[in-house]
Amino acid sequence: MTITTAKWTIDDYHRMIEVGLVSDRSVELLNGEIIEMPPEGPEHAQMSTDAGDYLRSLLGEKALVRDAKPITIQQTSSEPQPDLAIVQPLRALYRTRHPYPENIFWLIEYSFTSLSKDLDAKRKAYAEAGIVEYWVVDLKNRLVKVLRNPINNNYSDEVTLVDGEISPMAFPEIKVLVRQLLS
Incomplete structure (x- = not known):
């Protein structure tokens, strides 16, 4: 006997949210599957918050x-919730829908317990969608993986940094200090 997993569409997922089926759970839709999200520890929560504030100060009105x-x-069939999504500043549009891949400059995930998911399932979903740049901040090993140029459902360029600076592809004039992402 073959076991087949039922896949959910984005519309199915939105209906579940509307009727309160998942209101008491921290979940996201990833590749048609509803995935439980582990709770953020204090370090994860504060570091991603600090990184968001830092990026806002660097980007100003260029991005949201x-x-x-x-x-x-x-x-x-994914509706993930990356720790940070740097997107086109289309605030009125985002009142009617979430950003689509064409609205995204780059994504950042902070990973402690979710590292394998972030470097596998999310990496593939983001690459397949054509999101040109994806950074994974590995909190256990204190490093940043910069993934760029999606081809065949994966990223063709990968660089691991523990110091120095990164210039996002969308904003080559911006210099993001790696230590600001890791401290």
């Missing part, structure tokens, strides 16, 4: 930095 808010990826 959204903290732990959903993005919608139709092609993979």
